[in-house]
Amino acid sequence: MEKITIIIDGKQVEAVKDQPVLMAARENGIDIPALCHHPELESSGGSCRVCLVEAVQGGRSRIVTSCNYPVRAGLEVNTSTDQVMKIRKGVLELLLCRVPDSEVVRGLASKYGIDEPRFFKDEGENNRYKCIACSLCTQVCEDVVGVSAISMQNRGVEKAPGTPFHKDSQACIGCGACAYACPTGAISMKDSKGVRTIWGRKFKMAACSVCGKPYIPQAQVDWIVKTTGKDRAFFDKCPDHR
Amino acid sequence: MKAITSFEQLEGYRERVKAAQKKDLPSVLICFGTGCQANGAVAVAEAFREEIERKGLKVDVNVGFKTTGCHGYCENGPLVVLRPKDVLYLKVKPKDVPEIVEKSLVGSEIIEKLVYKDVNTGESVAQYHEIPFYKYQKRIALRNIGNVDPRSIDDYLLCDGYKGLARALTMRPEDIVSEVEKSGLRGRGGGGFPTGTKWRSCRAVDSDVRYVMCNGDEGDPGAFMDRSIMEGDPHSVIEGMIIGGYAVGAKQGYIYVRDEYPLAVKNLQAALADARAMGFLGENILGSDFSFDIRISRGGGAFVCGESSALMRSLEGKVGEPRAKYIRSVEKGLYDKPSVLNNVETWNNIPVIIRNGADWYASFGTRGSKGTKVFSLVGKVNNTGLVEVPMGISIRELVEKIGGGVLNGKKFKAVQTGGPSGGCIPDSEADLPVDFDSLTQAGSMMGSGGIIVMDENTCMVDVAKYFIGFLVEESCGKCTPCRDGLPRMHRILSDITEGRGREEDIETLTELCDVLTCAALCGLGSSAANPVLSTVRYFRDEYEAHIRDGKCPAGVCKSLITYSIDAAACTGCTLCAKKCPQQCITGERKGAHVIDASACIKCGVCKDVCNFDAVRVE
Ligand SMILES: Cc1cc2nc3c(=O)[nH]c(=O)nc-3n(C[C@H](O)[C@H](O)[C@H](O)COP(=O)(O)O)c2cc1C
Ligand code: SF4
Ligand code: FES
Numbered sequence: 001m002e003k004i005t006i007i008i009d010g011k012q013v014e015a016v017k018d019q020p021v022l023m024a025a026r027e028n029g030i031d032i033p034a035l036c037h038h039p040e041l042e043s044s045g046g047s048c049r050v051c052l053v054e055a056v057q058g059g060r061s062r063i064v065t066s067c068n069y070p071v072r073a074g075l076e077v078n079t080s081t082d083q084v085m086k087i088r089k090g091v092l093e094l095l096l097c098r099v100p101d102s103e104v105v106r107g108l109a110s111k112y113g114i115d116e117p118r119f120f121k122d123e124g125e126n127n128r129y130k131c132i133a134c135s136l137c138t139q140v141c142e143d144v145v146g147v148s149a150i151s152m153q154n155r156g157v158e159k160a161p162g163t164p165f166h167k168d169s170q171a172c173i174g175c176g177a178c179a180y181a182c183p184t185g186a187i188s189m190k191d192s193k194g195v196r197t198i199w200g201r202k203f204k205m206a207a208c209s210v211c212g213k214p215y216i217p218q219a220q221v222d223w224i225v226k227t228t229g230k231d232r233a234f235f236d237k238c239p240d241h242r
Numbered sequence: 243m244k245a246i247t248s249f250e251q252l253e254g255y256r257e258r259v260k261a262a263q264k265k266d267l268p269s270v271l272i273c274f275g276t277g278c279q280a281n282g283a284v285a286v287a288e289a290f291r292e293e294i295e296r297k298g299l300k301v302d303v304n305v306g307f308k309t310t311g312c313h314g315y316c317e318n319g320p321l322v323v324l325r326p327k328d329v330l331y332l333k334v335k336p337k338d339v340p341e342i343v344e345k346s347l348v349g350s351e352i353i354e355k356l357v358y359k360d361v362n363t364g365e366s367v368a369q370y371h372e373i374p375f376y377k378y379q380k381r382i383a384l385r386n387i388g389n390v391d392p393r394s395i396d397d398y399l400l401c402d403g404y405k406g407l408a409r410a411l412t413m414r415p416e417d418i419v420s421e422v423e424k425s426g427l428r429g430r431g432g433g434g435f436p437t438g439t440k441w442r443s444c445r446a447v448d449s450d451v452r453y454v455m456c457n458g459d460e461g462d463p464g465a466f467m468d469r470s471i472m473e474g475d476p477h478s479v480i481e482g483m484i485i486g487g488y489a490v491g492a493k494q495g496y497i498y499v500r501d502e503y504p505l506a507v508k509n510l511q512a513a514l515a516d517a518r519a520m521g522f523l524g525e526n527i528l529g530s531d532f533s534f535d536i537r538i539s540r541g542g543g544a545f546v547c548g549e550s551s552a553l554m555r556s557l558e559g560k561v562g563e564p565r566a567k568y569i570r571s572v573e574k575g576l577y578d579k580p581s582v583l584n585n586v587e588t589w590n591n592i593p594v595i596i597r598n599g600a601d602w603y604a605s606f607g608t609r610g611s612k613g614t615k616v617f618s619l620v621g622k623v624n625n626t627g628l629v630e631v632p633m634g635i636s637i638r639e640l641v642e643k644i645g646g647g648v649l650n651g652k653k654f655k656a657v658q659t660g661g662p663s664g665g666c667i668p669d670s671e672a673d674l675p676v677d678f679d680s681l682t683q684a685g686s687m688m689g690s691g692g693i694i695v696m697d698e699n700t701c702m703v704d705v706a707k708y709f710i711g712f713l714v715e716e717s718c719g720k721c722t723p724c725r726d727g728l729p730r731m732h733r734i735l736s737d738i739t740e741g742r743g744r745e746e747d748i749e750t751l752t753e754l755c756d757v758l759t760c761a762a763l764c765g766l767g768s769s770a771a772n773p774v775l776s777t778v779r780y781f782r783d784e785y786e787a788h789i790r791d792g793k794c795p796a797g798v799c800k801s802l803i804t805y806s807i808d809a810a811a812c813t814g815c816t817l818c819a820k821k822c823p824q825q826c827i828t829g830e831r832k833g834a835h836v837i838d839a840s841a842c843i844k845c846g847v848c849k850d851v852c853n854f855d856a857v858r859v860e
Contacts, residue, residue, distance in 0.1 A: 046566045047722070048721075049761045065566065069568050087756065090753065091761050094757070098722070119733070155717065156715065157717075159718070159720070159725065
């Protein structure tokens with residue numbers, strides 16, 4: 001971990017070489033809006049384009065996405081120049097056209113003065129509900145959970161996550177990591193009466209032996225036991241009562 | 243074939259192949275490019291074989307016979323060339339073959355009906371190199387295509403093949419890089435990045451593994467220069483890559499070929515096998531301590547797969563989707579190793595640069611763009627096809643001299659260059675030299691070298707709409723500006739062409755262009771503004787005519803035009819009335835006819851069939 005000093009919005013700050021500019025900014029209390037980046041997922045980011053900033057390096061200035069632009073010596077970052085604000089606003093307007101129902105995007109857009117986009121909104125067949133196609137869900141499923149139950153499908157406007165052939169995924173363990181990772185709350189997950197419904201499948205929940213609350217899908221317990229060799233008894237109790 | 247393990251052996255072998263050649267044998271060369279094959283070249287070749295045999299002649303004894311790669315003049319295929327007289331026959335059919343063999347191969351007569359006729363002068367030209375389409379070309383990249391049988395490594399060796407490699411192996415790798423730098427060669431895949439600089443940066447990164455890759459994805463609709471090179475002269479690409487591998491320190495190369503190019507794959511595979519057998523690939527090439535091999539990978543199909551980061555993902559077996567390139571691929575490319583990706587034509591130039599020297603190469607072209615470039619010249623122009631010219635030739639020369647001018651004597655309006663995300667350059671700028679920097683300054687780009695000629699009957703708003711429509715379909719959907727911005731741009735353009743344009747549209751479009759250019763993830767999105775910005779820049783009045791006056795000046799946009807018949811010019815021949823699919827033209831024989839505008843679907847059939855130019859479009 002090589003520490004270097006860079007400049008963000010005129011301030012000298014410490015950062016780690018090759019760390020994303022977004023993280024360096026956040027660690028130094030500088031806020032940059034971002035939707036599709038997850039600090040635990042190396043391949044995440046670069047999709048929503050909300051985190052744009054101006055990067056000046058080697059005398060060259062350009063607009064880059066801070067979530068995957070690496071910190072290197074001599075870098076100067078400006079997070080809210082007129083141009084950055086204008087382009088970011090433009091991106092948010094387009095996002096709002098895609099997911100007019102998303103509270104997150106609506107809130108962010110309104111901060112930039114957009115309450116209604118000037119362009120047509122996606123509806124009917126093109127309505128992907130709140131999904132901004134950032135693929136955080138599929139990355140979590142593949143890289144963190146390790147089951148690859150869902151993947152990004154189609155291209156262009158049609159791009160969206162889904163299970164293979166839109167059939168119930170046999171690989172899915174119902175863990176809900178995708179739903180937690182989703183920045184816009186686009187993935188529907190419902191827990192009711194000891195049953196979790198996600199991606200069109202129902203999962204029976206295992207209950208805590210102390211409080212009796214169903215807290216984890218049985219399939220997830222099986223998966224963890226199978227892949228890590230963890231003692232099954234460990235899952236008798238929910239995290240609150242372990 | 244025993245592998246060649248020294249330069250002396252290579253030259254010895256070359257001499258033996260040369261000696262075995264019967265020079266000045268009357269020969270027939272048949273174009274076996276994809277275009278000519280589609281037009282029936284296979285049957286023509288078969289007819290030649292039969293006819294030669296029937297006449298009791300023997301190939302390689304009395305006559306020469308060869309099938310070659312694409313000559314670039316595909317619309318006139320199948321092409322047949324006769325050597326040594328250098329006669330070109332066009333649109334040859336199997337039934338023409340006996341006459342050709344009798345009169346032109348055995349005899350020395352020229353068959354008038356098969357030679358090129360200049361549409362402008364009416365003159366016939368039989369000599370290949372005197373035909374305007376070829377006369378003004380300078381063929382460096384296409385040096386061998388049409389002369390060699392792509393399946394014969396001996397043919398390639400006869401054209402000084404693998405001499406560049408032999409020379410390279412006597413040089414220090416860094417000197418090769420310097421030579422390429424000095425040649426001024428810039429990437430032919432679109433970006434125009436200096437090739438030598440790319441190689442140098444790759445060498446500079448510390449790593450024990452490096453890769454070189456060839457981009458043969460060629461996704462631009464209508465472009466086929468890379469296909470022609472891979473099909474027609476596969477060894478030139480392979481030789482270039484071996485030299486590149488040696489120069490940057492790679493042991494493995496990959497050729498990424500578009501899946502729709504089966505013939506390119508076949509010819510490359512055969513060439514790789516031959517090169518391996520002769521010792522140009524594999525361990526200890528030509529007795530040196532350099533080892534290198536090449537694998538072919540078939541493309542993922544999408545246009546965006548040609549983009550460098552998507553291509554590398556695809557080569558790794560993942561989904562071919564672009565990713566951020568803030569860390570360049572010369573540093574972390576294929577499998578995160580330092581990698582060099584170059585276009586087919588870029589690689590194909592390397593052997594001649596090394597063989598003839600950087601100064602020789604740099605003597606062609608302009609200050610900032612050295613050498614030649616292959617273009618695919620299409621659209622409303624008399625001669626279409628693949629042409630190679632020195633960088634810096636003007637658009638007008640390309641269109642008028644090589645292209646033989648605009649079709650049907652219409653007025654030249656613009657050229658669109660650079661593929662779907664290129665731009666349009668108007669007649670008023672047609673003296674512009676065609677090179678990387680001039681095209682970019684003019685609001686277009688070199689791209690892979692597509693040039694579409696447009697005449698006065700082209701609506702520029704419609705053109706912008708067409709290209710944006712293409713890009714909407716090809717957007718991978720990963721990033722917001724491209725995925726969600728392009729369809730909105732397309733909607734605005736559709737509105738304009740359908741009479742729903744609003745005063746603020748041009749400005750809104752420009753704003754959207756700005757978002758795409760600055761914020762899109764990959765080159766597809768960030769260059770997608772060109773079709774709109776360039777047409778707004780040069781043809782703003784046309785946009786305004788659509789928006790303000792509800793008129794399409796070029797008479798293309800159906801919602802904005804009406805068809806009528808000029809009573810004074812109409813002779814009452816009734817032809818249009820007979821042809822109208824709507825049956826909405828009425829009138830007496832020998833009397834002026836009238837179109838019922840309410841039923842007219844503006845198909846334009848009446849205008850096309852009228853011999854008296856009486857149909858008006860407004
Ligand atoms: C959307 C898109 C498509 C591309 N398609 C191709 C292609 O088909 N062939 C190609 O050589 N380069 C293509 N490129 C350019 C490559 O990304 C890359 O710059 C090039 O292969 C580098 O080789 P060069 O320096 O020899 O030109 C494309 C770029 C973009 C953005
Ligand atoms: S610019 Fe278009 S093609 Fe490129 S990553 Fe974004 S959506 Fe995909
Ligand atoms: S957070 Fe950086 S592009 Fe989405």
